Amino acid sequence: MALSLFGGKKHLHHFVAEQDVAKELFALLVEAKTMYLRDVVTGNKQYYRYVEDFVNSHRYIDCDHAVCRNCHEMNIHIVKGLLNDCSHLIRAFFTEADFSFEKCMELKRTYDTFVPPSQSVTCCKDGPTRIYPLSFGCNLTRKQMIGITACANAYHLFCVSTLHVEDMEALLSCKEGFCIRVNNIRHVAILFDTLLEHSFIQAKWQSVLSSGRFLQTKDGKGFVSASSLSSALSALRNNMTSTGYGIRRAIDELREW
Known part of the structure; x- marks a missing residue:
């Protein structure tokens, strides 16, 4: 069940092709852009709070079909990954006047190949072995x-x-x-x-x-x-x-x- 969020209206139909999945991803990112400009840029909301609020308010759809729910869950996962791991790209795209379907797909391709800066991978001859998250090593009460x-x-x-x-x-x-x-x-x-x-x-x-x-x-x-x-x-x-x-x-x- 693809979900369109344009103009604050929700139009539901079942996912029948990959294009439906891509269109819903685009609709979600358009809505994410609107909320970003309103809440973060204008309203001074902390970015990480904006991400949590957006993801939690778009987590579910009104459909019991497993395919539709799985596709929507995958799109939400992608959006969350983009907003968190590629925030520097998201901010640049979201401040542009023209955020098109093609740019949405460009972001998706970036997400598929992007390694988050908050992680470093130690490699050996057999491939990656351990992942170390960033930390200040704080010792504070x-x-x-x-x-x-x-x-x-x-x-x-x-x-x-x-x-x-x-x-x-x-x-x-x-x-x-x-x-x-x-x-x-x-x-x-x-x-x-x-x-x-x-x-x-x-x-x-x-x-x-x-x-x-x-x-x-x-x-x-x-x-x-x-x-x-x-x-x-x-x-x-x-x-x-x-x-x-x-x-x-x-x-x-x-x-x-």
Whole structure:
């Protein structure tokens, strides 16, 4: 049973060919684009929350035919994979005025061959052996996490009106699909550098943030790279500001918590 979501209306008919499956995938992505522009771009909803809300609100169809339900489940799985693993591509496509069926199929082909940046594969002569997810190796209590969030809010590190503890937990746990816009890259860099100094996180934090695409640039047009974080940290160390010292003091206090 293919599902068309154009204009907020649902038209149901049974899947009878591969083209029906492709058309439903396109309809789902068109709806995902609409929700993205409304909720994330205009409404400032966190991207990872938008993904969860979209997938959960489109998980089921009103049909008991096994073929239809299986095809829809496959499409939802593809959409979820695209939104999470290929978020950098999705954002580019979704901000274009013309999102066509052909571009939808191009995304599908990319999804079929894409290796998520949040995983690295160790290979041997017999092929891939182990997969290591990204991690900061955090060693933080709930109270310390609250303190880090309060610091981020006090110094406006991110482009959100209020950063919630759940957002900071999502960032520091490398939650799949999570990303947040940086207000000042130097201040974010000094936050992570101070966390490292107190052994709250591991030394690879720059590469983790870059590989996972967890930080968006302030203009929302790209992602913060490891080299940008390194340069920002060096620049602030050479010319410390009152904000930089304030962030350091706030994180220093967490040692006693």
